[in-house]
Amino acid sequence: MRLTQKLSTFGLAASASLLLTSASFAAPYPTHPVRIIVGFTAGGPTDVPARFVASKLSASLGKRVIVEDKPGAGSMLAARTVMEQPADGYTLLACTYFDPVNTLLYKDPGYKVADIAPVSLLATYDYAIAVPNDSPIKSISDLVSYAKKNPGKLTYGLLGVGSTQNLLAKRLETLEKIQMRGIPYQGAANAVQDVMAGRLGMYAGPPVSIVPLYKAKKLRILAVTGKKRLSAAPSVPTLLESHIPIDAFGWIGLCARSGTPKSIIDLLNSKVVKIVKSAGFQSLITKSGSIPAPTTPAQMQTVIDQTVKDNAPLIAKFHLQMK
16 A cells, blocks of 8 residues: 555656646747857948847847857857757857858868758848949959059958958959959958058948948949849949859848757747848848848758859869868
8 A cells, every 4th residue: 555655656746747847848938038149240231130130039039139249260150159059049140151151161160051050031132342432443344454453452351261252352353364362351340441441442242331331422332243233322333234244142141050949940930030021121121232031941941052052163163172
């Protein structure tokens, strides 16, 4: 009888423990603040949209969503930070073109493309090629002519080897048989400041960081890299119109670490898509010439895979691989 009672008591305790454990697993997400890690400096074209999304996501989720800027190592520091955390949705990445491309550039970047779990794209954008206002270079043909007469003298900003700025310059050098000198920056904001100050000869950046300054007459845009002109700068020609066969674009999105529960990914996707479709976000992005791009996780995965496919041959061609 005593044994039966002990077993019964043990059974009740085990059941209670199971119920408590199940309840803890069933706790609604999120129960504490969420972080979004940005791989570039504050005020840049990745940081600004990320902070807008974080602010709205805080209200939507009912918990603080904090943006942390961790520039360095061509955005790999930020990606590694996310991949080192538990796959629980509490540490997210403001992911960009760089994150899949770094897996092509480095033998061991600290993560694989498969480690990135897409939530949604936020925006896509072409690049605006900017020079100082007082530069004698007033068009792409001027730039090519100047670079031919002054090999290696024209400087351009790049956000790491293999960045869009770096590949764009390499392609331009190859097509036009010119030489330029790349200057590395940790973030777009610093590069743009140096263009405005005349310390940097050229920088190709997302419209969100270039167009407002162009409209304020603080720098000049020579061309854009897309298939058509920016609605925010309709007088600026494309490279294609200038008879330079280059078409390049970038993107920014929100990602988690692979292994994050699908229920959390789906919840975040529904919240983020609503934010990206909001009038406030649309205004922030479109007035600078970028394109809001809400997607499903699967659609964003297609963009990530295409980024790898498009850039692998370019990185091999220009011998940009590093250890």
